[in-house]
Amino acid sequence: MQQINFILSLADANLILSQRNAEWCGHGPVLEQDIAITNITLDLLGQARNFYQYAASLVNQSGNMPGNIATEDSLAYRRTEREFKNILLCELPKGDWAQTVLRQFFYSVFCKGLYTQLLQGQDAQLSAIAEKSLKEVLYHVRWSGEWVMRLGDGTAESNQRMKQALQFLWPYTGEMFMPAGFENNEIDLASIKKQWLSQVRSILEEATLQLPAGNIFMQSGGKKGIHTEHMGFLLAEMQYLQRMYPDANW
Amino acid sequence: MNHQFIKKLYYGDIPDEPGSGAAYIAKADTAAWPLWEVFIRSKRGLDHKHAGSLKAADATMAIENARDVYTRRQEGVSIWVVESKNIHASNPDDAESFFDPAEDKVYRHPSFYELPDEVKHM
Amino acid sequence: MTTIHQFENDFQDKIDQEAKIEPKDWMPDAYRKTNLRQISQHAHSEVVGMLPEGNWITRAPSLKRKAILIAKVQDEAGHGLYLYCAAETLGQSREQMIDDLLSGKAKYSSIFNYPTLTWADMGAIGWLVDGAAILNQVMLCRTSYGPYARAMVRICKEESFHQRQGFETLLVLSKGTAAQKEMCQDAINRWWWPSLMMFGPKDSESTNSDQSMKWKIKRKSNDELRQNFVDMIAEQIKLLGMTLPDPHLKWNEQKKSYDFGEINWEEFWNVVKGNGPCNKERIDARIKAHEQGAWVREAALAYAEKKNKIKTVSAA
Numbered sequence: 190m191q192q193i194n195f196i197l198s199l200a201d202a203n204l205i206l207s208q209r210n211a212e213w214c215g216h217g218p219v220l221e222q223d224i225a226i227t228n229i230t231l232d233l234l235g236q237a238r239n240f241y242q243y244a245a246s247l248v249n250q251s252g253n254m255p256g257n258i259a260t261e262d263s264l265a266y267r268r269t270e271r272e273f274k275n276i277l278l279c280e281l282p283k284g285d286w287a288q289t290v291l292r293q294f295f296y297s298v299f300c301k302g303l304y305t306q307l308l309q310g311q312d313a314q315l316s317a318i319a320e321k322s323l324k325e326v327l328y329h330v331r332w333s334g335e336w337v338m339r340l341g342d343g344t345a346e347s348n349q350r351m352k353q354a355l356q357f358l359w360p361y362t363g364e365m366f367m368p369a370g371f372e373n374n375e376i377d378l379a380s381i382k383k384q385w386l387s388q389v390r391s392i393l394e395e396a397t398l399q400l401p402a403g404n405i406f407m408q409s410g411g412k413k414g415i416h417t418e419h420m421g422f423l424l425a426e427m428q429y430l431q432r433m434y435p436d437a438n439w
Numbered sequence: 440m441n442h443q444f445i446k447k448l449y450y451g452d453i454p455d456e457p458g459s460g461a462a463y464i465a466k467a468d469t470a471a472w473p474l475w476e477v478f479i480r481s482k483r484g485l486d487h488k489h490a491g492s493l494k495a496a497d498a499t500m501a502i503e504n505a506r507d508v509y510t511r512r513q514e515g516v517s518i519w520v521v522e523s524k525n526i527h528a529s530n531p532d533d534a535e536s537f538f539d540p541a542e543d544k545v546y547r548h549p550s551f552y553e554l555p556d557e558v559k560h561m
Numbered sequence: 562m563t564t565i566h567q568f569e570n571d572f573q574d575k576i577d578q579e580a581k582i583e584p585k586d587w588m589p590d591a592y593r594k595t596n597l598r599q600i601s602q603h604a605h606s607e608v609v610g611m612l613p614e615g616n617w618i619t620r621a622p623s624l625k626r627k628a629i630l631i632a633k634v635q636d637e638a639g640h641g642l643y644l645y646c647a648a649e650t651l652g653q654s655r656e657q658m659i660d661d662l663l664s665g666k667a668k669y670s671s672i673f674n675y676p677t678l679t680w681a682d683m684g685a686i687g688w689l690v691d692g693a694a695i696l697n698q699v700m701l702c703r704t705s706y707g708p709y710a711r712a713m714v715r716i717c718k719e720e721s722f723h724q725r726q727g728f729e730t731l732l733v734l735s736k737g738t739a740a741q742k743e744m745c746q747d748a749i750n751r752w753w754w755p756s757l758m759m760f761g762p763k764d765s766e767s768t769n770s771d772q773s774m775k776w777k778i779k780r781k782s783n784d785e786l787r788q789n790f791v792d793m794i795a796e797q798i799k800l801l802g803m804t805l806p807d808p809h810l811k812w813n814e815q816k817k818s819y820d821f822g823e824i825n826w827e828e829f830w831n832v833v834k835g836n837g838p839c840n841k842e843r844i845d846a847r848i849k850a851h852e853q854g855a856w857v858r859e860a861a862l863a864y865a866e867k868k869n870k871i872k873t874v875s876a877a
Contacts, residue, residue, distance in 0.1 A: 344863045
């Protein structure tokens, strides 16, 4: 059960961030970047689906849901807000381009560390998903990192906006490294955090931005299903058709 | 309405009727990104071929944009970009003096030479 | 000395011999303008066309459908981009074209001024709207202006998946629950006539000879294309077990094609003039994206210039 919850937390984080980034499709700052962010949206959605499909197969094997067959869609569309285990960072509004690229950067650098560890884990299926995802994640790190530098070291306005995004997002970064109890003992969140901080610090420096100083209180709760107020609206929109027509196939 | 002069309404002939003119004040975009030409090697062993163009603020972004725009369906294994303004081209008006003289030099082509069948693979 | 007349003759000779016209070739001013207008309207249509479908990305009913829809809308961004680049070879910047779109000076296809009200609209747009577009676009692959023709070849390659996924979306609905069947028929009812309008006014509405045909920018008449479309859809709809909302639709054995009813031309002209249900929303959305993106474009450029300067200094 713990393993299923862990996999669901990965699936949920990717799906919810993908849902947020998808809001840019058709509304990007320039066509080329509309296409770029949408590629990332599709990658995240693909990763979410791989994790959901694996989680569904484990749920079905466990026989915990008699009479019901779990599928990627039942997991994505028929669970309640309290059952979603994504970190809060992913569900925050997309904000402006600064907030979007900085969030992506924080998240992708984290996934890089996490998937690298999963790759070496005992669970062959999870390792295979991590391997495939890692290729995409490395590109996301590169793309978002470059944007962080561009905006941080661009114009006075873009610098200001990056500072605001940093201030807003920073309190949501700590949750990535807080154990929720469902991670297996192969995952070493402390070492992921160390690598994460080092890469984030160096890119922020390059971007003429500073890591927020002092002991900042970190928000958490997402992994346990205690979400922000944004989450209910996001799910209401995402799940609307499946909820409205529970007997339908699409 | 003078639409008797309009033949089609598909792209190109949608008439300029006023009405949907929005309250947008056109201003020349001061931050127009330069144009780049994209060349893609579709697989190892082949030349890079012109795939199209795109806008990007710098070369790094141009390569990434090319990846996102022109290789979404696995069209490539390698990308070149060059800023469009750096391309020098022959003048089409010179086409005759440039290219026609090659027309009568058939002896440059291997099929010009008739060899006995016994000579294989040359 | 070469006269303008000779230039024009040479130009028409090239066209008649099916040679493509390339950006640096001499071309009549009107040919340049006609192409610029057509390609930019086409580009605008792709970009504005992202909006009605983009509407449903966050509400797609399954993860698979969500992925397909995102990929499709993204393709449209790509098509807009290819076309803007093709238009730029005629001497107008993309920024200028976008300004013209946002100020209402340049037009886009009226079909995108209709609202997408249910999920079935995603299917109906793919099947009917993209189906109508493909008929026109396949023809445009052979258009005389080289960059336009090349962009169209690339677009048509990608576009064929759009119509198929649209039809398949409806097919699933047509075999679904009563509510889904109803949704399916309703979407077809709402999109059928606007799709027919996409081909433009009747040929008889036109009195002058069409220069575009002579220059081989276009190759088939409105009515010809519309008839092809009706014949294709009237057959395909049988597979869906749905009906088209036209009591006059009937197979005509004599002419070996379908007869169909009269289009509501008043509605047609009104949507063109900006009175469609979503004209304002569409342009407002584009203005918002453009204006809110300005600082991003500026920042990227400023950063590139800084880095360039550093490079130049260190090279000196």
